[in-house]
Amino acid sequence: MLEVTKDEAILLLRKWQEEKTLLQCSLSFDRTRCITLGRIEKIDEEEAQVNGSSLDESGGKYGLILRFMNVRRFCFDDVKLPQQQPDSVMERAAEALEQYLFMDLGFGCFCAIFATREPHTDLPNIT
Secondary structure, eight states: OEEEOHHHHHHHHHHHHHTTOOEEEEEEETTEEEEEEEOEEEEOSSEEEEEEEEEOTTSOEEEEEEEGGGOSEEEEEEOOOOSSOTTOHHHHHHHHEEEEEEEEEETTEEEEEEEEOSSOTTSOOOO
16 A cells, blocks of 8 residues: 555545546444445545435435545555455455555544446446
Protein backbone atom coordinates (compact mmCIF):
# COMPACT_ATOMS: atom_id res chain seq x y z
CA MET A 1 0.00 0.00 0.00
CA LEU A 2 1.18 3.47 -0.89
CA GLU A 3 0.40 6.31 1.51
CA VAL A 4 -1.09 9.29 -0.35
CA THR A 5 -2.10 12.82 0.60
CA LYS A 6 -5.68 14.01 1.02
CA ASP A 7 -5.38 15.93 -2.28
CA GLU A 8 -4.19 12.80 -4.12
CA ALA A 9 -7.04 10.79 -2.60
CA ILE A 10 -9.57 13.42 -3.73
CA LEU A 11 -8.10 13.33 -7.26
CA LEU A 12 -8.56 9.55 -7.36
CA LEU A 13 -12.14 9.82 -6.06
CA ARG A 14 -12.89 12.52 -8.69
CA LYS A 15 -11.52 10.23 -11.40
CA TRP A 16 -13.83 7.47 -10.20
CA GLN A 17 -16.72 9.96 -10.17
CA GLU A 18 -16.01 11.12 -13.75
CA GLU A 19 -15.73 7.53 -14.95
CA LYS A 20 -18.94 6.62 -13.05
CA THR A 21 -17.06 3.71 -11.48
CA LEU A 22 -19.14 1.36 -9.37
CA LEU A 23 -17.61 1.33 -5.89
CA GLN A 24 -17.80 -1.10 -3.00
CA CYS A 25 -17.43 0.88 0.22
CA SER A 26 -16.65 -0.77 3.53
CA LEU A 27 -16.69 0.83 6.97
CA SER A 28 -15.19 -1.28 9.77
CA PHE A 29 -14.95 -0.77 13.51
CA ASP A 30 -13.90 -3.62 15.77
CA ARG A 31 -16.15 -6.49 14.64
CA THR A 32 -18.79 -4.19 13.15
CA ARG A 33 -18.82 -3.81 9.39
CA CYS A 34 -21.02 -2.04 6.88
CA ILE A 35 -20.69 -2.51 3.12
CA THR A 36 -22.50 -0.64 0.35
CA LEU A 37 -22.30 -0.42 -3.43
CA GLY A 38 -22.71 2.85 -5.30
CA ARG A 39 -21.17 5.65 -7.30
CA ILE A 40 -19.76 8.98 -6.14
CA GLU A 41 -22.65 11.43 -6.12
CA LYS A 42 -20.81 14.47 -4.77
CA ILE A 43 -17.24 15.32 -3.86
CA ASP A 44 -15.60 18.52 -2.67
CA GLU A 45 -12.66 19.44 -0.43
CA GLU A 46 -14.61 18.48 2.71
CA GLU A 47 -16.42 15.23 1.89
CA ALA A 48 -17.38 12.55 -0.58
CA GLN A 49 -20.89 11.10 -0.85
CA VAL A 50 -21.47 7.71 -2.43
CA ASN A 51 -25.03 6.98 -3.52
CA GLY A 52 -26.67 3.77 -2.43
CA SER A 53 -30.01 2.16 -1.85
CA SER A 54 -30.77 3.59 1.61
CA LEU A 55 -32.46 6.92 2.30
CA ASP A 56 -30.94 9.22 4.91
CA GLU A 57 -32.96 11.53 7.17
CA SER A 58 -33.22 14.19 4.43
CA GLY A 59 -34.25 11.73 1.71
CA GLY A 60 -30.78 11.46 0.09
CA LYS A 61 -29.75 8.07 -1.28
CA TYR A 62 -26.30 7.75 0.23
CA GLY A 63 -24.53 4.59 1.16
CA LEU A 64 -21.52 6.49 2.53
CA ILE A 65 -20.72 10.05 3.55
CA LEU A 66 -16.99 10.39 4.20
CA ARG A 67 -15.77 13.59 5.82
CA PHE A 68 -12.09 14.05 5.03
CA MET A 69 -11.37 15.93 8.27
CA ASN A 70 -11.95 12.61 10.08
CA VAL A 71 -9.30 10.74 8.08
CA ARG A 72 -5.91 10.31 9.74
CA ARG A 73 -4.21 8.52 6.84
CA PHE A 74 -4.98 7.73 3.18
CA CYS A 75 -3.46 4.74 1.34
CA PHE A 76 -3.90 3.50 -2.22
CA ASP A 77 -3.20 0.16 -3.88
CA ASP A 78 -4.17 -2.16 -6.72
CA VAL A 79 -5.99 -5.34 -5.79
CA LYS A 80 -3.60 -8.25 -6.13
CA LEU A 81 -4.45 -11.93 -6.34
CA PRO A 82 -3.46 -13.86 -3.22
CA GLN A 83 -0.86 -16.46 -4.13
CA GLN A 84 -1.65 -18.92 -1.34
CA GLN A 85 -5.39 -19.38 -1.94
CA PRO A 86 -6.22 -20.34 -5.55
CA ASP A 87 -9.96 -20.36 -6.41
CA SER A 88 -10.70 -18.63 -3.11
CA VAL A 89 -13.28 -15.97 -2.30
CA MET A 90 -10.43 -13.44 -2.28
CA GLU A 91 -9.36 -14.47 -5.78
CA ARG A 92 -12.92 -14.05 -7.08
CA ALA A 93 -13.10 -10.67 -5.36
CA ALA A 94 -9.84 -9.61 -6.99
CA GLU A 95 -11.33 -10.46 -10.38
CA ALA A 96 -14.22 -8.05 -9.69
CA LEU A 97 -12.20 -5.31 -7.96
CA GLU A 98 -9.44 -3.20 -9.46
CA GLN A 99 -8.04 -0.59 -7.04
CA TYR A 100 -8.79 0.61 -3.56
CA LEU A 101 -8.42 3.62 -1.32
CA PHE A 102 -7.96 2.81 2.37
CA MET A 103 -8.58 5.41 5.07
CA ASP A 104 -7.68 5.23 8.75
CA LEU A 105 -10.36 7.10 10.70
CA GLY A 106 -8.68 6.54 14.07
CA PHE A 107 -9.83 4.64 17.16
CA GLY A 108 -9.75 1.35 15.21
CA CYS A 109 -12.21 2.56 12.55
CA PHE A 110 -11.34 2.09 8.87
CA CYS A 111 -12.96 2.86 5.53
CA ALA A 112 -12.04 1.15 2.27
CA ILE A 113 -13.40 2.12 -1.13
CA PHE A 114 -12.87 -0.48 -3.86
CA ALA A 115 -13.23 0.37 -7.56
CA THR A 116 -14.92 -2.46 -9.46
CA ARG A 117 -14.03 -3.77 -12.90
CA GLU A 118 -17.28 -3.30 -14.79
CA PRO A 119 -19.22 -4.98 -16.17
CA HIS A 120 -19.29 -7.83 -13.69
CA THR A 121 -22.24 -10.19 -13.54
CA ASP A 122 -22.02 -10.77 -9.76
CA LEU A 123 -22.67 -7.09 -8.99
CA PRO A 124 -26.13 -5.48 -8.97
CA ASN A 125 -26.99 -2.87 -11.58
CA ILE A 126 -26.80 0.42 -9.66
CA THR A 127 -27.17 3.68 -11.56
